[in-house]
Amino acid sequence: MRRQASLVLLNILSLSRLPMAVAFILVPDAMVRATLVVLAALSDFLDGWIARNKGLATRLGALIDPVADRAFMVTAILVCYLDGLVSLPEVLLLLVRDIGTAVGFVVARGVPALRRVELKARMLGKVVTSLQLLALLCVLLFPPAVRPLVALIALLSLASVVDYTRAVLRARMKPREASRPPVGDGHGTRGTPMPTARK
DSSP: OHHHHHHHHHHHHHHTHHHHHHHHHHOOOHHHHHHHHHHHHHHHHHHHHHHHHTTOOOHHHHHHHHHHHHHHHHHHHHHHHHTTSSOHHHHHHHTHHHHHHHHHHHHHHHSGGGTTSOOOOOHHHHHHHHHHHHHHHHHHHOGGGHHHHHHHHHHHHHHHHHHHHHHHHHHHHHHHHHHSOOOBOSSSOBOOOOOOOOO
16 A cells, blocks of 8 residues: 555656646746756756655656656747747757657557557657757856757757667567577487686
């Protein structure tokens, strides 16, 4: 019961980024919006840290967390675009990773061979998310730093999409390799075992 309550609280912490996204739309003040960005970043760090260190990681939480992240991030970036704070090319570059992973998710769920692959966060993706939050702060508080950050985010986003794709394909290949029969000579005798490589 205590674990269940902890999981509910953890999911509420993740979902708190959704009302933050709504507040970002409704409140035009730059300082308030910057505070919301910082709070979103803190909630993202906290729910991940708690889930890992308290053994509360679940498949549902692994789905809620990135959805809440993307909801806040995409909303904030689009609001900044509508307010004239960023250009359309900058918006597209900021969202390269999100577009790529969204397409990848649809493909992974649409292709039967990939449905069993567990989709996990990758380090490059976490770096891109952190830089996106930093870019949002710069859009609101220090515009001269936006262009260099957008260029860096675009490059790392492309690398992240490639890394994510490779991880999914590697995970898909593991079940195949595990299901292969032992190597033999075709006559019921075992093949010669390969020497173990030293680590």
